[in-house]
Amino acid sequence: MWVVVYMVQGKEMAEKVGDLLTKEGFLIKIKPIYKNVAPEENYYRVMVPRSEASEAQKVLMENKYL
Template sequence: MWTAVYVATSKETAEQVKNILIEEGFLVKMQPLSKKAKDEEFYEVMVPEAEAEDAQDVLVSRGIG
């Protein structure tokens, strides 16, 4: 089961978060959540449920989330 550890307001931000987690050795995937008016998109960055807490710790230590 995959768990969202970050919700980004742009694809670029989601890719940056995804790359940080991959560099730290996590399995990562992202998916669009919804599309709003004016080209505003939201993306979930997800890791396996068992790694979610560690992934969140990494993001917090990097000043993200």
């Protein structure tokens, strides 16, 4: 099961967070919240497998995202 570890506005920022987690070895999914909205205006969920959520949040805190 996938869980949300971060929500952010703008596709560029979502991809930046996703890249950080990927470089740290996490599997990620980035999903838009709304459909038919411009990518820079939309909000995105950054998700990881439930078993990796705690570690992913630690990485985000260490990098000042949380």
